Amino acid sequence: MYQFSGKLKTFSLALIVVGLVGIAYSFYSAPKTVEEAKEIIAHQASHGDSHGASHGEVKKDAHAQEGNDHHNATDNHHSDAQNTHGAHHDAAHDEHVFHQLQNKPWSALYVSLFFFLGISLLVLAFYAAQRVAQSGWSIVLFRVMEAITANLVPTSIIMLIVVVAAVMHWNHMFPWMAEGVFDPTSENYDAIVDGKSWWMNVPGWAIRSVVYLLLWNVYRWMIRKNSIKEDTANDGGKTFKFNYNSSVVFIFIFMITESMMSWDWIMGLDPHWFSTLFGWYVLASLLVSALTVIAFVTIYLRSKGALPAVNDSHIHDLAKFMFGFSVFWTYLWFAQFMLIWYADIPEETTYFVARFNEYKLPFLAMVGMNFAFPILLLLNSDFKSIPWFVVIGGLVILAGHYIDIFVMVMPATVGAQWSFGIPEISSLLFFIGIFIYATFSSFAKANPIPQGNPYLEESEHFHYYNIEHRGESSDHH
Amino acid sequence: MESSKVIHAFYNDDEILMDAVKAVKAEHHHIEEVFCPFPVHGLDKAMGLAPTRLAITAFMYGITGLAVAIWMTNYMMIQDWPQDIGGKPNFTWWANMPAFVPIMFELTVFFAAHLMVITFYMRSRLWPFKEAENPDPRTTDDHFLMEIPVHNNEAELTALLETTGAVEINVVDKH
Numbered sequence: 001m002y003q004f005s006g007k008l009k010t011f012s013l014a015l016i017v018v019g020l021v022g023i024a025y026s027f028y029s030a031p032k033t034v035e036e037a038k039e040i041i042a043h044q045a046s047h048g049d050s051h052g053a054s055h056g057e058v059k060k061d062a063h064a065q066e067g068n069d070h071h072n073a074t075d076n077h078h079s080d081a082q083n084t085h086g087a088h089h090d091a092a093h094d095e096h097v098f099h100q101l102q103n104k105p106w107s108a109l110y111v112s113l114f115f116f117l118g119i120s121l122l123v124l125a126f127y128a129a130q131r132v133a134q135s136g137w138s139i140v141l142f143r144v145m146e147a148i149t150a151n152l153v154p155t156s157i158i159m160l161i162v163v164v165a166a167v168m169h170w171n172h173m174f175p176w177m178a179e180g181v182f183d184p185t186s187e188n189y190d191a192i193v194d195g196k197s198w199w200m201n202v203p204g205w206a207i208r209s210v211v212y213l214l215l216w217n218v219y220r221w222m223i224r225k226n227s228i229k230e231d232t233a234n235d236g237g238k239t240f241k242f243n244y245n246s247s248v249v250f251i252f253i254f255m256i257t258e259s260m261m262s263w264d265w266i267m268g269l270d271p272h273w274f275s276t277l278f279g280w281y282v283l284a285s286l287l288v289s290a291l292t293v294i295a296f297v298t299i300y301l302r303s304k305g306a307l308p309a310v311n312d313s314h315i316h317d318l319a320k321f322m323f324g325f326s327v328f329w330t331y332l333w334f335a336q337f338m339l340i341w342y343a344d345i346p347e348e349t350t351y352f353v354a355r356f357n358e359y360k361l362p363f364l365a366m367v368g369m370n371f372a373f374p375i376l377l378l379l380n381s382d383f384k385s386i387p388w389f390v391v392i393g394g395l396v397i398l399a400g401h402y403i404d405i406f407v408m409v410m411p412a413t414v415g416a417q418w419s420f421g422i423p424e425i426s427s428l429l430f431f432i433g434i435f436i437y438a439t440f441s442s443f444a445k446a447n448p449i450p451q452g453n454p455y456l457e458e459s460e461h462f463h464y465y466n467i468e469h470r471g472e473s474s475d476h477h
Numbered sequence: 478m479e480s481s482k483v484i485h486a487f488y489n490d491d492e493i494l495m496d497a498v499k500a501v502k503a504e505h506h507h508i509e510e511v512f513c514p515f516p517v518h519g520l521d522k523a524m525g526l527a528p529t530r531l532a533i534t535a536f537m538y539g540i541t542g543l544a545v546a547i548w549m550t551n552y553m554m555i556q557d558w559p560q561d562i563g564g565k566p567n568f569t570w571w572a573n574m575p576a577f578v579p580i581m582f583e584l585t586v587f588f589a590a591h592l593m594v595i596t597f598y599m600r601s602r603l604w605p606f607k608e609a610e611n612p613d614p615r616t617t618d619d620h621f622l623m624e625i626p627v628h629n630n631e632a633e634l635t636a637l638l639e640t641t642g643a644v645e646i647n648v649v650d651k652h
C-alpha cells in the first residue's frame with residue numbers, strides 16, 4: 001500500500017499557502033477606483049519599457065475593435081454611437097481599463113481553476129470510457145485515475161464560489177451579466193445578447209452550473225465507492241456490471257454537460273461570439289492535458305515502486321494517447337479558425353482579431369507547443385515508452401494547454417491588460433498544491449491494484465509487440 | 478546440391494508458430510522464411526530480422542508530399558492564375574496559407590500512404606501477374622509454414638521440429 005509521505009504533504013500544503021498568499025495579494029493590489037487604475041497605467045507607462053511602448057498601440061487596436069462591436073450591435077443607432085463615442089471617449093476608456101484591471105485577479109484564478117477542474121473531469125470521463133469499452137490494458141491504471149478525480153471535489157467547490165461571486169456581481173468576467181444588458185431602455189442594452197436571453201440569463205446559468213458540478217461529483221463519488229467495493233465483492237460480477245452501467249450513463253451525461261459547460265463558462269465570456277465546435281475544442285484541450293497528467297502521476301508512482309504491475313507498454317499507450325489527442329486538438333483549433341477566417345463575418349472574427357492583436361505570442365506559441373513539439377518528440381515508437389521523453393513532451397503539452405485556456409479567457413476579461421505575474425503564478429501554485437494533496441491522499445486510501453476487476457490479468461500481461469520492456473527478458477510474452 | 482534442400486514445417490496456430498520460431502532460433506538454425514495467412518505481430522523480431530525501415534521512408538514521403546503541396550498551391554493559385562476567392566485576393570502564398578492547409582494535409586497523407594505501399598511491394602518483389610512464391614496453398618488459408626534450409630542435418634532438424642508442435646514436416650528440393 002502506498003503511503004502519502006509527510007514530505008509530499010508538507011510540500012503540497014506549502015504550495016497551497018504560498019498560492020493563497022499570492023492570490024490574496026493580487027486581489028488586494030487590484031485597483032478599487034478608476035483613479036487608482038489610471039495611476040497603475042501611468043506607472044506602467046512611465047517605465048518606458050517595451051511593454052509600455054507597445055501598450056498605446058495595443059489600446060488603440062482594442063478600441064477600434066470595440067467600436068466595431070458597438071457598430072454591429074447597434075447598427076440603427078450608428079450615428080448616435082459615433083457622436084457619443086468621441087465625447088465619452090476618455091472617461092469610457094478609463095472606466096474600461098479599470099474594469100479590466102479589477103477582473104485580473106479573478107481571471108487569473110479562473111484560468112487555473114478551469115484548467116484543473118477540466119483535467120480532473122476529463123480524467124473521470126476517460127476512466128468512464130475505459131469501463132464502457134471494457135478495455136483490458138488500463139486496469140492497473142484505474143486507481144491512478146480514480147485518485148486524480150479526487151481533485152474534482154475541491155475544484156468544484158471553488159468553482160461554486162466563483163459562480164456565486166459572478167451572480168452576486170463580485171466579479172465582472174461575464175459582460176452579459178452587467179446591468180441593463182437585457183433592458184431595451186438602458187444605455188447598456190445589447191440586442192445580440194438579448195436575442196440569446198432564453199439561454200443566457202443569470203438564474204439559468206447559475207442553476208446549470210450547479211447541476212453540472214453536482215452530476216459529475218455524484219458519479220465520481222459513486223464509481224469510486226463501487227470500484228473499491230469490486231475488490232472484495234466476490235458477487236459474480238454484479239458490482240462490475242453496475243459500474244459498467246453507471247459509466248454508460250455518465251458518458252452520455254458528460255458529453256452533453258461538457259459542451260454546455262464550455263458555452264456557459266468560457267464562450268459566455270465573449271457573449272457576441274459563437275462557434276459550433278467550441279465544446280469539442282475545449283474537450284480536446286482538456287483531454288490531452290488529462291492524459292498527460294495520468295502519465296505523469298503514473299510515472300511518478302511507478303518510480304516510487306507503488307505500481308508494480310505497470311510496465312513500459314502502459315506508459316507507451318498513454319504516450320500514444322497524448323500524441324493522438326495533440327493532433328486532434330490541432331485539427332479542431334485549425335478547423336475553428338479556418339471557417340471563421342474564410343467566411344470573414346465580423347461577429348465571428350472579433351474573437352481571433354482580439355487574440356491576434358493582443359495575444360500574438362501566446363496564441364501562436366501554443367501551436368508550436370501543442371502540435372509541432374509533441375509530434376516530433378513522440379512520433380518515434382521507441383521514445384513513447386521512455387519516461388524521460390514522455391515527461392519532457394508532457395511538460396510542454398501542459399504548459400501549452402494552460403496557455404490555451406489563458407487565451408480563451410483573458411482577451412475577453414482583461415483585454416490588453418494581460419500579463420503573467422503574481423496573480424497567475426500564485427493561482428497555479430494554489431491549484432497544483434490542491435491537486436497533489438487530493439490525488440496522493442486519495443491514492444493512499446485504496447489498494448493500488450483493483451483486485452476484483454475481471455480484466456486485471458490481461459492488464460498485467462499487457463505487452464505491445466513492438467517494444468521491449470526494460471528490466472525484463474525480451475521473450476516475456 | 479545439398480543446400481537446395483529445405484524443410485517445410487506446418488503449424489496451425491500462430492502462438493505455437495511463435496514458440497516454434499523461438500525454439501528453432503534458440504538452437505541457432507537459420508530460418509529462411511515463414512509463410513502466414515495473416516500478419517503475426519512480433520514474428521519479425523523472433524526470426525531475428527532487422528527492424529523495418531518502412532516507417533522512415535513513410536516519413537520522408539510525407540515531407541515530400543507536403544513540399545509538393547506547397548509548390549503546387551503556390552504555382553496554381555498565386556503564380557500561374559491568381560484568383561480572388563471570397564474576397565481574398567491571392568497576392569502572396571503566405572496570406573492565403575490557411576486555405577491551403579487541407580491540401581497540404583491531404584497530399585502529405587496521399588504521398589506517405591501510396592508511396593509506402595509501392596515501396597512495400599517493391600521490397601517484397603510483388604508486381605502484377607507475379608507467380609505466387611508460397612510453397613503450399615494452405616498458407617493462404619489456415620496453416621503457417623516455416624522454411625529451414627538443410628545442411629547435412631536433416632535428422633536433427635526433423636527431431637527438433639517434431640518437439641515444437643508442427644502438424645506436418647516435409648523435406649523438399651527447392652528449385
